[in-house]
Amino acid sequence: MLTVFLQFLFSGLTVGSVYALVGIGFNIIYNATSIINLAQGEFVVIGGLLMWFFTESLKLPFLLSAVLTILSAGLIGLLMERLTIKPLKNADLLLMIMITIAVSIVLRGILMFNFGKDPYVYPPFTEGEPLSIYGAIIQQQTLWVIGITGLCIILLFLFFNKTIVGKAMLACAVNPTAAKLVGINVSRMVMLSFILSAVVGAIGGMAITPISLMEYDKGPMLAVKGFCAAIMGGLGSNRGAVIGGFIIGILESMTAGYIHSGLKDAVALVILLLILFFKPAGIFVSKTMLQLRKF
Amino acid sequence: MTVGVFAGINALVAIGLCILMGYAGQISLGQAGFYGIGAYVSAVLSLHFGLPVVVSLILAMVVAAMVAVILAVPALRLKGHYLAVATLGFGEIIYIILNEWGPGGPSGFGDIPHFSLLGYTITSTTGYFYLIWGLVAVVMIFSLNLIHSRTGRALRAIHDSELASNAMGLDVVELKIKVFILSAVYASLAGGLYAHYITFISPSSFSLFYSILVLMMVIVGGITNLWGAIIGAVVITVLPELLRRFEEFDVLVYGLILTLSLMFFRKGLVPILVEKIKKLRGLAVVKH
Amino acid sequence: MKKVRKNFLVVCVVVLSIFLMFVNAYAKEPYKIGALFAVTGAASFLGEPEKNTAIMLQEQINKDGGINGHPLEIIIEDTKSDETQAVLSAKKLLEKDNVLVIIGPSTTGESMALVPIMNNAKTPLISCAAGAPITQPVKERYWIFKTPQYDLSAVEAIYTYMKNKGIDKVGIITISTGFGDAGKKALHEMAPKYGITIVSDERYGPKDSDMTTQLTKIKASGAQAVINWSVGPGQVIVTKNWQALKMGIPLYQSHGWGSKKNIELAGKAAEGVIAPLGRLVVWDKIPDKHPQKALLKKYTQDYEARYKSEPGTFGGHAYDSIMMVAEALKKAGPDKKMIRDYLETKIQKWPGTGGIFNMSPGDHCGLDKDAFEMVVVNNGDWEILK
Numbered sequence: 001m002l003t004v005f006l007q008f009l010f011s012g013l014t015v016g017s018v019y020a021l022v023g024i025g026f027n028i029i030y031n032a033t034s035i036i037n038l039a040q041g042e043f044v045v046i047g048g049l050l051m052w053f054f055t056e057s058l059k060l061p062f063l064l065s066a067v068l069t070i071l072s073a074g075l076i077g078l079l080m081e082r083l084t085i086k087p088l089k090n091a092d093l094l095l096m097i098m099i100t101i102a103v104s105i106v107l108r109g110i111l112m113f114n115f116g117k118d119p120y121v122y123p124p125f126t127e128g129e130p131l132s133i134y135g136a137i138i139q140q141q142t143l144w145v146i147g148i149t150g151l152c153i154i155l156l157f158l159f160f161n162k163t164i165v166g167k168a169m170l171a172c173a174v175n176p177t178a179a180k181l182v183g184i185n186v187s188r189m190v191m192l193s194f195i196l197s198a199v200v201g202a203i204g205g206m207a208i209t210p211i212s213l214m215e216y217d218k219g220p221m222l223a224v225k226g227f228c229a230a231i232m233g234g235l236g237s238n239r240g241a242v243i244g245g246f247i248i249g250i251l252e253s254m255t256a257g258y259i260h261s262g263l264k265d266a267v268a269l270v271i272l273l274l275i276l277f278f279k280p281a282g283i284f285v286s287k288t289m290l291q292l293r294k295f
Numbered sequence: 296m297t298v299g300v301f302a303g304i305n306a307l308v309a310i311g312l313c314i315l316m317g318y319a320g321q322i323s324l325g326q327a328g329f330y331g332i333g334a335y336v337s338a339v340l341s342l343h344f345g346l347p348v349v350v351s352l353i354l355a356m357v358v359a360a361m362v363a364v365i366l367a368v369p370a371l372r373l374k375g376h377y378l379a380v381a382t383l384g385f386g387e388i389i390y391i392i393l394n395e396w397g398p399g400g401p402s403g404f405g406d407i408p409h410f411s412l413l414g415y416t417i418t419s420t421t422g423y424f425y426l427i428w429g430l431v432a433v434v435m436i437f438s439l440n441l442i443h444s445r446t447g448r449a450l451r452a453i454h455d456s457e458l459a460s461n462a463m464g465l466d467v468v469e470l471k472i473k474v475f476i477l478s479a480v481y482a483s484l485a486g487g488l489y490a491h492y493i494t495f496i497s498p499s500s501f502s503l504f505y506s507i508l509v510l511m512m513v514i515v516g517g518i519t520n521l522w523g524a525i526i527g528a529v530v531i532t533v534l535p536e537l538l539r540r541f542e543e544f545d546v547l548v549y550g551l552i553l554t555l556s557l558m559f560f561r562k563g564l565v566p567i568l569v570e571k572i573k574k575l576r577g578l579a580v581v582k583h
Numbered sequence: 584m585k586k587v588r589k590n591f592l593v594v595c596v597v598v599l600s601i602f603l604m605f606v607n608a609y610a611k612e613p614y615k616i617g618a619l620f621a622v623t624g625a626a627s628f629l630g631e632p633e634k635n636t637a638i639m640l641q642e643q644i645n646k647d648g649g650i651n652g653h654p655l656e657i658i659i660e661d662t663k664s665d666e667t668q669a670v671l672s673a674k675k676l677l678e679k680d681n682v683l684v685i686i687g688p689s690t691t692g693e694s695m696a697l698v699p700i701m702n703n704a705k706t707p708l709i710s711c712a713a714g715a716p717i718t719q720p721v722k723e724r725y726w727i728f729k730t731p732q733y734d735l736s737a738v739e740a741i742y743t744y745m746k747n748k749g750i751d752k753v754g755i756i757t758i759s760t761g762f763g764d765a766g767k768k769a770l771h772e773m774a775p776k777y778g779i780t781i782v783s784d785e786r787y788g789p790k791d792s793d794m795t796t797q798l799t800k801i802k803a804s805g806a807q808a809v810i811n812w813s814v815g816p817g818q819v820i821v822t823k824n825w826q827a828l829k830m831g832i833p834l835y836q837s838h839g840w841g842s843k844k845n846i847e848l849a850g851k852a853a854e855g856v857i858a859p860l861g862r863l864v865v866w867d868k869i870p871d872k873h874p875q876k877a878l879l880k881k882y883t884q885d886y887e888a889r890y891k892s893e894p895g896t897f898g899g900h901a902y903d904s905i906m907m908v909a910e911a912l913k914k915a916g917p918d919k920k921m922i923r924d925y926l927e928t929k930i931q932k933w934p935g936t937g938g939i940f941n942m943s944p945g946d947h948c949g950l951d952k953d954a955f956e957m958v959v960v961n962n963g964d965w966e967i968l969k
Contacts, residue, residue, distance in 0.1 A: 007799040007828075015792050036376050084554060095557060097379070098514050101507055102553040109547030117627040119816035121848050130827050137795070137828050211823075212792030213816045213848065217625075220503070221790040224383065231380050257796045261786045262759060266391040269384040276381045277369035297674040301667060394759060402714065402761040403666075405695050418703075420674070493670055495696040497761065499625075500666060535663075536671065 003135035008257040009250060010138045014211065016249020017149040018044065021204035022226025023233065023241030024156065025197040031160075031173045031236050032193035035096045039080065039104035041223030043198045045111060046073055047205025048214030052120040062125070069206055070199050076107075077198025081191050104219060111216040124210040145207040152200060153242055160238075169193060173236075228272045247271075296420050298536055300492060303427035304485045306528035309512040310431075310438055311481030313524035316513060318442060318450040319474040321371065322379045325386030326482045326509050329359045331393055331501030333483025334490040338407045339398060341491070348410050352487040359483030360476050367475040371468065386506050393498040403497020410491040423492050430488070431525065434481060438521055450474060515556055611649070613656040614917050616908060617676030619687035619697075620711075620901070624664025625760075625789065628815060629689035632898030633711055634659055635890050636882075637686070640905050643885070650912045657905070662688050669693035670700065677704050683917055686904045687711050689897070692761045694729070701726050707923045709908060711900035714765050718947040728926055728947040730903035731896075732861065732937055732954045734769040737838040740859035740955040741810065742777035744968070745835075750808050754783035754801030756794065756821060758813035766812030766837055782806050789815060795824045802830050814839035819848045826852035833857060838955065841896045846960055857968070859955035863899040863936040865965045869956070874934040882936060899936030906935065 022040055029037045050072050054065030084099050124141035131138050160166035171179040172189045180186055205214060226241075229248050233240020248268045256264040308326055315321050333355045340351035370381045398404045410417045410426065417423055441447050449470055452460045461467050490496050508531060516527025538548050618637050621630035641657045649655055658680050660672035669688050676682045677700075684707045688694055691714030698717070701708040702725065710717050710729040717729050745753070755770050757763035767784070774781055783804035785797035798821070801809050809832060811821045818840055825834045835857050841864040846853045862869055866879035882902055886894040894902070907930055908922065914929070915921040930942040930949060938954025957968040 004799055004803055008796050011793050011795040011799075018792070036379075095514070097376075098510065099554060099557050101511075102550055102557055105550030106547060106554055107550075109550050112623070113547060117623075117631070118844065119819065119848060121819070139827050208792060212820055215816060218790055221788075224387070224503070227380060228384070231377065235376065253796045256785075256787075257800060261797050261800075262395045263391075265788060266388055266395075269388050269391075273381060273384045273388075276373060276377055276384070296678075297671050301671070401759055401764045402716075403692055403695065405698065405716075493667070493696060494699050495666065495692075497666060497692045497695075499692065535668070 004257070006134055006136035008253045010136055010142060012250030012253030013146055013246060014142045014208075014249070015252065016246035017145045018204045018208045018222065018245075019225045019229045019248050020149055020242040020245025021152065021200055022222050023229035023245050024152065024238050025201040025204075026227055026230040027236055027238050027241050028156075028197040028200065029193050030230075032169045033085075033190050034173060035085070035100070036227070037194075037197065038097060038100040038223055038227075039107060039219075040197065040201055040226060041219030041221070042104050042107040042111070043073060043077065043201025044205035044208075044222050045214060045216060045219045046076060046107070046198075047202025048209035048218075049111060049115050049120060049205075049216070050202070051206045051209065052122050052214070053115075055122050056120075066206065069202060073198045073202030074195040077194040077196075078191060080198075081194035085190065085194070086187065104223070108216060108219060115216055117216060119213040119215045120209070121213045122210060125207075139211065141207070141210045145204075145211070148203060148207050149242070152203060153238060156200075156238055165192070225268065228268060232272060232275055296424055298533055300420060300423045300427055302529045302532040303424070303431050304489050304492075305509065305512060305532050306431050306525045307427075307434060307485035307488075308482045308509050309516070309524035309528040310434055310521060311478035312509055313513045313516075313518065313521055314438060314441070314450075315474050315478040317518040317520070318447065319471055321471060321475065322375070323382040323475075323478065324379050324503070324506050324510065325382035325384075325389070326478070327501045327503065327505040328386040328389035329363065329479040329482035330486040330489070330505065330509075331389055331498070332359045332362060333486025334496050334501065335393060335397055335486075336483075337487035338404075338490040338496060341408045342404075342406060343398075348408055348491055349412055352484065352491075355487045356480045356483050359479045363476040363479035364472065367472040371471045371475060383503065383506070386503055390498055390502050393501060397498060399497065401498060403495060403499075405495035407490050407494045407496065409494065410488070423488075427488055427492075430484070434484075435521065435525070442521065446470070511553060515553070611651075611653040613654040614650055614912055615656045615658060615680060615682045616905075617673075617680060617682035617685040618657050618659045618901075619662050619669055619672050619676070619685060619689075619693070620659060621664040621689040621693070622659075622661040624662075626664040626690045629711070629897045630661070630664070632886075632894050633687065633689060633901035636886065636894060636898040636901040637905060639886060639889055640902065640909075644909060650909055653912075653917075655909065655912075657686070658682060662693055664690060664693070666693050666696040670696055673697050673700055677706060682706070683912070683919055684709065684908050684922055686901065686908065690761060691717060691765060694727075698724065698727055706919050707908075707926065709904040709926070711897070711904060714761065715769075721945055721947055724947055726923060728907075728942070730907070730935065730937055730940075730948070731900045732838065732950045733948060734765045734837075735773060736950060736952040737859045737955060738766070738769040738773045739777075739952040740957060741835055742773055742779055743952065744857070744859075744957045745779065745808060746777050751778055752780050752782050752806050753808050753810055754785070754804055754806030755781055755810045755812065756785040756787065756797050756801065757811070758815070758817050759786050759788050760813075762814055762837075762839065763812050770810065770812065787813075787817060787821075789817065791817070792820065793824065794821050795828060798824050798828055798830060802828065802832070806832060808833045808835060810835045810837075812837045812839075816848075818845055822849040822856060823852045838896065841958075843893055846963055853960045853963075855959065855961075857957060857959045859952075860958045860965070861896050861899060861937050861954060862956055863894070863896055865956060865958055865967055868965060868967050874932075874939060875936070878934060879936060896937075903935035903937050903940070907933070907940075 022044060025040045029035055047069055050069040051065055054060045054068050080103055084103055125144050126140050128140050160170055168184045169189045171184060172186050176186050225248060229244035230241045232244035252264040252268055255267040308330055312323060312326055315323055336358050337351040337355035340346045340354055341348050366385055370378060373381055394401050417426055512527035512531045513524050515530060516523030620633045621627055622634050637657050637659055641655055644655045658676060662669040662672055676685055686709050689711050691712040694710040694712045694717045697708060708727050713731040713734055715733050715735060718724050718727055757767040783801045783806055785800060787794050787797060818836055838859050840858040841860040862875050863879050866883055869876055883894060907926060911922045911925040915925040927942055927944055930940050933940040938950045940949035942949040958965050959968050
């Protein structure tokens with residue numbers, strides 16, 4: 001009984017961590033710009049596919065590939081921001097969201113062109129037998145995924161709360177005019193937020209690919225679930241996105257395990273709707289904070 | 296011609312969404328849900344219960360309206376992104392229900408009866424072309440009347456400022472819900488017509504992808520303009536046909552065209568065209 | 584002097600043009616057939632090899648002089664794995680291109696959407712999709728044929744093998760798409776006939792990353808074997824999860840497993856996985872005397888030489904469809920009804936990639952469970968089980 005429960009839990013944690021990272025990606029851009037970037041899922045795919053490219057196709061050493069992947073992802077985030085977001089500084093928020101959707105289609109097209117529709121995989125970061133806890137198996141790569149997610153959270157927390165740049169980014173979201181007045185280069189902060197968000201997404205993709213493979217069109221599903229995670233935890237709260245991501249992952253797993261596997265996607269959505277209807281600010285953001293945000 | 300039929304079907308959905316977004320200021324990423332409800336309900340009623348097609352279509356619209364009410368009451372208290380996610384979640388849930396419990400499951404089902412009225416059955420594409428565009432015309436007349444009526448002005452007021460509208464005594468909530476129901480009804484009508492035209496449906500036609508497609512149609516055409524919804528629907532439906540020659544590039548080209556048009560034709564094709572025409576005539580128009 | 588030369592040139596050009604016009608008039612009209620493949624979209628793993636096969640065969644046939652001297656023209660359209668698109672493309676092929684026959688589409692859903700259209704247009708459709716409803720009930724499928732094996736046949740092949748091994752309790756895990764759903768229905772339908780009880784029935788989505796939950800449930804249910812029914816990355820993920828969980832019971836896959844890519848992606852986890860596969864995938868392991876061997880060898884080698892990848896079972900479905908139509912055109916001529924009749928009556932003991940076809944008025948597919956070999960993965964390669 002315990003074994004089975006733990007197995008479901010581990011499965012939930014595995015997928016939950018990726019949702020958490022996607023959710024964090026949403027938050028970073030949202031915090032700096034109030035835009036919801038629906039191309040976020042594509043960053044995850046880019047991370048996984050590029051990592052494959054560097055390690056398996058170019059046969060570069062692991063660490064070098066990882067660094068290159070992160071740099072490339074950041075570059076793509078930068079390009080996206082410079083080419084499509086910056087020129088439309090004053091546009092309707094709705095239009096911005098639509099543009100991110102259009103960009104996600106373009107990115108998917110490019111990925112399909114370069115990588116085709118096949119799934120790709122590369123070896124886990126560490127080879128070895130899975131661990132067994134009370135009879136439930138947890139693969140080493142899963143531990144990597146969870147660990148890396150944790151590391152990202154800590155680093156981002158330090159960044160946003162302890163560094164000037166991070167605090168400046170937060171200031172931009174709350175009040176761009178005031179931020180400009182104190183000398184913050186808002187446009188640079190926006191650019192940075194896209195780069196950072198792309199990197200976080202890509203890291204998620206890099207970590208999950210050895211377990212679940214990566215194809216060019218995994219993006220939209222991840223984006224939807226990651227977005228749900230962000231909303232559940234309160235849009236803008238990284239802590240919330242992480243917990244939201246894990247909750248969604250575990251809920252899916254438990255539903256599939258104890259109720260019916262066909263329902264698992266629906267359950268996460270239903271819970272999301274309930275939260276939206278009854279506590280739209282999410283679990284961790286107070287209603288006042290919600291009202292202070294502009295849309 | 297077949298493209299024309301699909302363009303007309305999409306136009307119906309787009310008009311509904313346009314009223315909701317452009318005039319009432321609400322966003323919906325779940326229109327595919329109502330589209331799917333319309334298709335499945337009408338198909339099942341006419342196929343398994345033997346009801347006449349017209350009756351099935353009407354009942355499908357009624358069901359969609361009821362679902363819309365249930366969704367709208369809690370959902371329309373939300374704003375902006377939250378409403379978007381709520382409607383997205385709704386659309387996804389409908390998709391999952393259809394995939395899991397719809398007749399035939401993911402494989403769908405066929406043999407759906409064609410549209411027939413008073414003993415006359417339409418089976419040719421041309422017939423459907425006229426039927427559907429005829430209905431588009433009816434819907435447009437109705438919708439245009441609505442926009443220019445008191446209700447329409449009330450909707451515009453809500454779009455500009457809910458607070459002010461409330462202060463002036465408008466029942467904001469009730470109006471928003473009504474418009475939401477209207478958009479759902481249009482979408483379900485389109486869905487039913489789709490089912491009876493193509494006689495085979497499966498859940499894959501009613502996914503999030505379609506909701507986003509419809510959203511694109513409205514935006515490309517111009518959110519604030521009803522004619523824009525029709526133009527947008529035609530453009531987006533016809534575009535993939537024109538891009539056939541590009542084969543693997545067509546997704547890329549499609550995305551690029553969308554991105555560029557969103558960036559440069561921000562207000563949507565129709566308002567831009569209207570402005571250009573006015574400029575050509577030498578009229579200086581001060582746009583509000 | 585110049586004027587004379589100029590006039591001479593003009594006369595030459597005119598004579599040449601007239602000559603060429605006559606030559607063209609005697610050149611034979613191409614035979615046009617349409618092809619609908621899911622080159623992009625969710626089913627592109629089906630559509631791409633099918634399209635490549637079509638292009639390759641068209642070239643080979645035309646290089647050999649065409650069909651009775653007529654060049655073969657295959658007009659390929661991409662359905663993007665979408666039924667609406669399939670309908671639009673079919674209409675275009677029928678109305679604008681006036682094709683004699685349509686090959687494809689790649690998925691059951693798309694094929695079903697086309698049934699009424701093809702019947703109305705009185706044009707043969709040779710689908711590359713597997714679902715039984717495509718060709719049944721035959722009375723209502725006068726113009727519809729298909730070349731892939733029935734899912735039921737693949738299931739029967741598995742169950743027959745299991746019965747010999749004494750397995751009578753299985754857990755099944757299927758993907759929530761048309762393919763998986765068809766497999767699920769077939770698995771349930773055939774189980775009583777072979778004395779098999781399905782003790783666990785799990786599902787997953789096409790983009791899911793982890794199936795350990797479902798497999799854990801199957802393990803706990805007391806099943807003696809697990810059958811996975813999917814195509815795409817899901818097969819690989821299930822295999823890797825199965826190995827990681829050390830389930831201790833054998834894993835069977837559907838006939839969608841037949842691609843070396845899957846072994847490559849699953850790595851060591853694929854060892855011991857059993858599946859019913861068409862002989863195309865294991866052509867080098869079947870005896871030389873087998874009627875299918877020669878054509879399988881040629882097709883595979885030609886395809887690999889040109890496209891640097893294996894055609895896989897799915898490319899083979901397009902091969903079978905096109906070769907059948909080519910033969911019908913050759914023997915019966917460019918008439919839709921004649922082609923249809925030929926397919927229905929003359930494709931007997933016909934070796935193709937999917938198996939040896941026996942079409943008849945009662946069966947517009949012509950394959951049964953003997954089209955499959957039970958194959959196990961051994962040392963990273965296929966091995967036919969006896």
